[in-house]
Amino acid sequence: MKLSLVAFSALLPSALALWPLPTGLSNGSTPLRLSSGFDIKINIANAPADLVAAVETAKGYLANDKLQALVVDRGASSASAIAKAKSLPSLTLSLLSTPKGPVSSISEEAIAPLESRVEGYTLTVPSDGSGAVLKANSTLGLYRGLTTFGQLWFDWDGTTYTLSAPFQISDAPAYPYRGFMLDTARNYFPVSDILRTIDAMSWVKINTLHWHVVDSQSFPLEIPGYTALSEKGAYSASSVYTASDVKNIVTYAAARGIDVVPEIDTPGHTAVIANAYPEFVACPGSTPWASYANEPPAGQLRVASKAASNFTAGMLKAAATLFPSQTFSTGGDEINANCYATDNETQASLAASNQTFAQALNTFTMANHAALRTEGKTAIVWEEMVLDDPVTLANDTIVMVWISSDDVAAVAAAGFRIVHSASNYFYLDCGHGGWVGDFPAGNSWCDPFKTWQYAYTFDPVANLTAAEATLILGGQSLLWTEQSGPENLDSTVWPRAASTAELFWSGPGGNVDTALPRLHEVVYRFRQRGVAANALQPEWCALRPGVCDLLA
């Protein structure tokens, strides 16, 4: 069959630019535009300041997005329909019930225990010229609804419009944890990059920034009482997140419904601690590094040393005070046995205390978790702490499965709550070749590149019983930064992290074919807001939903 290009030029129906797709959505096909006097009202006595600020931000996006519809004529053929459309005068926010005490802020609700967060909302946008209504049981839910409201609109010649009114949306996330992990240790990211990333995360309802803040290569975190770590371990004096920077970041995130979960990996990935505290680190800089660590430089905390253990617990406890989150990751991945086997001090400590390494690791880890618990923190660990180097984790520990999604079932069988972080689906850094030197044909260890489509097809409950499935908290995209920095942050993360955000908000089973036009709209809207999201296809395809499909 032949189809002339002229047919392609006709106006195709605009996809609904909603991402993640609301779990309950009905809409019509009536044009509607924002009134020139459009306002957002908060019908809540003594509304929290962060909700007031969020409304101002939402109004700013409505005024400045200026996103034309992704159709061939960008909206021109709808001009008269838009001009004749009724005007939406307002959006009114209200809570479904009035709390007895003060209304909780978005920031407070963003860091509440995961399973207790209320992110659902209902949003009604009539097409008859009456006002829109957003309701929720929480300010956090209202914030999510505001985000959705901001995605309904396109611009034509200065008019902010939709062709798809009325809307009736009843939405809530499938999973409580929807995250993005950023490694700021392999390469440093200025605070401004992190704040911009937080904004972008909020636009697709990601609610957790898993901040892998330090690692063997650098220690950019200023911890009260332990400032030598960053003074001697950051790449430079200007490559440090000061306590003030951290407060800025966590405050900014919380106001956008995002919990910042810090990770200080232990006992591996800690070579840099030797710069300040050489006595606590085994095999620092040992070579060949590949015999002592998965990547250079080698170096692990001396788990069998009482002094090192006390130092670590104290340092973690001090770090925990910087972060309001109720969770804190102590890592626990990639522990190298040879490093300890060849460390005379570790062997002497084990002999003196008549402990095995496994016993010492258990004591060390439990002391760290106990210290964090005194600060009100629940521990998060990588999967090895269950499967490879098992310790006696508290039942409430959250486990991140990264090596392979195949390992999820074993962690679930052990009864722990799980955050999907599998390298074979969610690692954004894969597929760019080997980064170690003197390795001309080196491949990425986690080849191939993880496309948005592939992550989108992930099944969060594969191979799990119904009971085990309840242990799944959600999942996240992850960016390890051996081959990344501020230069490629936006284009590497976006829109792929949005794909995973929809998977865990809207639930699995989405169709990549119908998702693609909406994801293009994410890309183009992100760019309008200053985030350099990467092209998924030629613009020709972005303007013609379905026409560049494999079998189209």
Next chain:
Amino acid sequence: MKLSLVAFSALLPSALALWPLPTGLSNGSTPLRLSSGFDIKINIANAPADLVAAVETAKGYLANDKLQALVVDRGASSASAIAKAKSLPSLTLSLLSTPKGPVSSISEEAIAPLESRVEGYTLTVPSDGSGAVLKANSTLGLYRGLTTFGQLWFDWDGTTYTLSAPFQISDAPAYPYRGFMLDTARNYFPVSDILRTIDAMSWVKINTLHWHVVDSQSFPLEIPGYTALSEKGAYSASSVYTASDVKNIVTYAAARGIDVVPEIDTPGHTAVIANAYPEFVACPGSTPWASYANEPPAGQLRVASKAASNFTAGMLKAAATLFPSQTFSTGGDEINANCYATDNETQASLAASNQTFAQALNTFTMANHAALRTEGKTAIVWEEMVLDDPVTLANDTIVMVWISSDDVAAVAAAGFRIVHSASNYFYLDCGHGGWVGDFPAGNSWCDPFKTWQYAYTFDPVANLTAAEATLILGGQSLLWTEQSGPENLDSTVWPRAASTAELFWSGPGGNVDTALPRLHEVVYRFRQRGVAANALQPEWCALRPGVCDLLA
């Protein structure tokens, strides 16, 4: 063996930050700094304006690069040596012989016939406080030498210094063509992105921008007399390179020693021409697209139509007037036989003229090349015009081999000059998954990602006789932009395109292990100059040459 981190903190010798590596280089280990009154003098009567401007630009880089050495202490331990170093008062440029007429400008020499360009130079930088001397047989050679001079220096606390004086450099390229190809049709790039890319290219002595300016998806080039093509074929009115934009780009490039070689692909990759001239295009938008083209939308110029042939020759001739280059690519890749087999008009034309398709293609192509020759242009084609859809190319035609480096020998056996452009080594877009829709497990057709290391190990004369080897003009990196745009331009292209630039300037056989520290310096210097080059490794590795090698 164990090595403590303390040892890593010691100052390692700075790599020489030269890229591409000069073909003749000797240097010492004497500190030297730029005098506070340092000046660059042009000892040439009536020096061309572009050389004067290039000197000002070079002085700007010297003043503003502020690149600290890539060593652990960033230069601190050299502070006293730097403070005590002798000062370089000046760099003096001169020509080795005085021409009878006016001195040729860089811009004139940049577009001279490839084999006649003179890019060599000698550069002497004494360590005794006497002035540096740059000599060449051409202003283009002086420009290359200026670029090298600008790479000798680091910054410590406001002092611009080297630890490696004196320098004696005698340099000239191994190959005359060192290119970068940019596709501006799949996604559009603003002029500012192209100008920034030209600057970056000049820093590593790339001398050709192969501009794949239009393709089936969009026609962003305004051609005098054929403006309907861009009016109806560009993504938007603002996504057009006007004649004025093109003049700006080619002028900017030439002044930086770069020839802009345009490509208007024919007869395939031309669906968009149907927007303005539907009568000249076979199978426009035919579906399923995969039966009619390698990517959507389908559409090819009607090679058997006299009117289409006249149109094409006229359009190419008009386009040629925009570009001062002496070469022009008419493409010729991926001709789809089914498109023509099912096009009634093409079949009728062939029958009426009693021609085969091959004969018609030959007539069409020869007419185009003849039209270009009246404008003084030598034709460039893709390899299919020799191997798959052979036409009677003039002996001086330049052939780009893209499908596989395995095809080079066959093209060389046919006696044509060759530009290496093989997808299996030089395509910068590979490895990011399939981009067509409804294809969740789709791979990149040219997987895997092409690392800088892999391109660096390419042998330009593999499987060629000595005589055939003389046909190799050089090679280039290429960025097709189905999955790229301004957002990832810098980080996708740099530093990988620099790797290929060194391969074809310094010649093959380079060692990736010793190249890596220098390539880090390219990355960091590019960033200082506003080009967002991508991280190759953690900064920890960048500051410790060799320590992150595979077997280190």
